[in-house]
Amino acid sequence: MRSGAKTAIVGAVFVVVAGGVGYGGLNLWNGITGGDASVGTRSDDAPKTGPVTGDEVSATAKDFLAAWAAGESDKAAQLTNDPVTAGPAVLSYREGAGVSKAVITPGTPVGTTVPFTVRATVTYEGASKDWSYSSELTVVRGQTTGRPLVKWQPTVLHPRLTANGTLRTGVSKTAAVKAVDRNGAELTAEKYPSLGPVLDELRKRYGAKVDGTSGVETWIDSGSESVADTTLLVLKKGKAGTLKTTIDAGVQAAAEKAVKSYGKAAVAAIEPSTGAIRAVANSPAGGFNTAFLGQQAPGSTMKIVTATMMMRHGLAMPGSRVECPPDVVSRSATFHNLNNFKIDNGTLTDAFRRSCNTAFIKAIGKLSDKGVADTALGETASRSFGIGQEWNIGVPAVDGSVPESAGSETPASYIGQGKITMSALNVASLSATVKNGGFLQPYLVAKELDDRPFATADPLSDEVAKGLRKMMAATTAGEGTATKAMTGVPSPKGAKTGSAEVDNQSTSNSWFTGYSGDLAAAAVVQSGGHGGDAAGPVVAQVLKAG
Structure with a gap:
């Protein structure tokens, strides 16, 4: 560079x-x-x-x-x-x-x-x-x-030096960039540490597309064309070209503060009505951008997609009666609810708001009769939520993966385990899609800058969208698993909790996603336990800032 x-x-x-x-x-x-x-x-x-x-x-x-x-x-x-x-x-x-x-x-x-x-x-x-x-x-x-x-x-x-990196000083071949938020406020890594890797990528991709000149700098040469170099010191400033991003400085500040309480955590926030990314933050800050690049099992936040699949295939609607026993055997594997709780004579909404694993896993029986049990979840994720498609947000980001499954991986996938992988950005988009009634690909800079294609998906039907919003709202009230975390978050609001078991990790990862008004967010806290305990407060703090 x-x-x-x-x-x-x-x-x-x-x-x-x-x-x-x-x-x-x-x-x-x-x-x-x-x-x-x-x-x-x-x-x-x-x-x-x-x-x-x-x-x-x-x-x-x-x-x-x-x-x-x-x-x-x-x-x-x-x-x-x-x-x-x-x-x-x-x-x-x-x-x-x-x-x-x-x-x-x-x-x-x-x-x-x-x-x-x-x-x-x-x-x-x-x-x-x-x-x-x-x-x-x-x-x-x-x-x-x-x-x-x-x-x-x-x-x-x-x-900050990596195994493939080399310290260098010289004249930059990339013009300096002044990144600003949606309102024109300058964004710097000093003020917003989590944006460091993002700003490096933005400069690499868009430095030549905005007016500016090169300066003299000390940097870490990443050794890879696919990884942006990291600027460490500016000896002589070039003229910076202004690059407008979708970040909201106020929401970004709240996100930075929220994740700082945890050793390893990530959060992303999206505006449902546009797909604009309003914040991205990681702890530790300035290193790997887990919020965009993480590939982790999303746990029960995946039940947003599973519930959509069930409604689309006519298995149940929010008011339908569903079974929620303490445990269930599916594909020769036994699955349990947390502390083996059960719900007697409950509805799909009851199962959703209390995160009943067995109720969602039981859907596999009827879908097996249709011959689509191993493919229906991935098809729904792509068709309704854009998961699995290529997202061109303006900087590197994983696209999420819900692959075709087999054997016991299929029931595991219905509750966000198995081979499913997501980032905080992917999961935030689930909530944003529900709130908006349809998927809009998240983005950090306007597509007009480089004419990059955006991923698309079918709008949710009015019945499915209203059903999902009803269930996510119920999760924030009464016996809902998100009630405590979402206290004080302005309505209209909705949420879904999750915890994901990880091999060689004694405590599960904490996941949480929700929306309030025209802002949706998701967070993951490594080894954070239940979704409402660790990731929930992170998301709530971000939503309150919006």
Whole structure:
């Protein structure tokens, strides 16, 4: 995307500064002045075993940081457990990234991990700027030598550096972009951290389509044409072209705050009447865009589609009586309701609002008689909700998948398990489709910018749309599983909760989707448990901001 620095920095000045408990009394200039490189080795031939000691952690970290600071890439590499990879990476820090000066300050070790801060100066063809950030390293014992070594990973050099990425400084080949929200307010990664990857993609795709000029920057070259580079520092600004997005700054701020309470969470919000994406937020922010790119089982939020399938095939309407026993055997597999609850003489609305698994799984019998049990759910997802079609929203996003199933995967899919995968954006679109009465493909920038095709779907019939809205509204009242989370959210409103079991995960993922007025949203919280407990409050906070 840009032309990188071509020559090495001559006369670079690097310093390691003592800081934090655990470094007192150590010669921090050892790595620069040519001290003993055999730190942590023993006088006898037998490699040392067992956990690394505190002294070994301190000494090894000190020597590595000193070698890195001195620009001694070979020496730094030999102090890691992967010198073949580490050597070129450390070398490129000075030559490729154009770092002409660096002061590295280690912090207090925590076990085998040593945090540190870097205050650097980046220089390129007369342009120069200070650059500060924090990272950390971990010390491990070498498997063959027994020496304490830095566990090599790209994040040692910079916390956002990936295995395929390379630090570069140079002239950008992509014009600078000033992204603004629906009302013209500027959107920056500093103010809205979750938008960082999105803004990078927008620049990559649309920088050439808006008026602007290139500047001088430090960035992470992703190493892939399909992944946008990540700008880390602007040494010399280019003229930014203005790019209007559909984001609503107020809703975005609420989304950022809502997911921040959880270690791993994602939320997306859509305007049902237009398909415009109003917010996208992830925790942790600035990394993988789970809200758009996640591929996870959506749990019982999928019952929106299953209920649609049942109504379309004449199996039940909201007021129809359905069976909801504590458990059911389907395709030789046993499925249970939460805590084995049952509903006596209940309706489809009762089953929906209390998220009765068995009532929806029992639909498989009648659909099997029609010969469509394995395909009806996927056909409904695509035809009525656009799931499985290609969504061109303006940045990369997964399209959702409801594949044809077989055996016990079919009843599992009816409750959002099996092979079904969705992102928060996909699930938010389910609620948006219900509220609008038909699917409108979500989008982040106007299609006119690049004439990209939008996915389409058949409108919901009036009877089905009203039925879904009735059931989703019931879920927010009385015994509905979304009642607590949606308290205080303005009406008209509707919601559906979900939890999805994940292999090797003791607690299920929490899912929740809902709408209020002309805003729909969905959230997933990893290991969050019941939908209303974790994801529900996230969605409610976003809806209240709309």
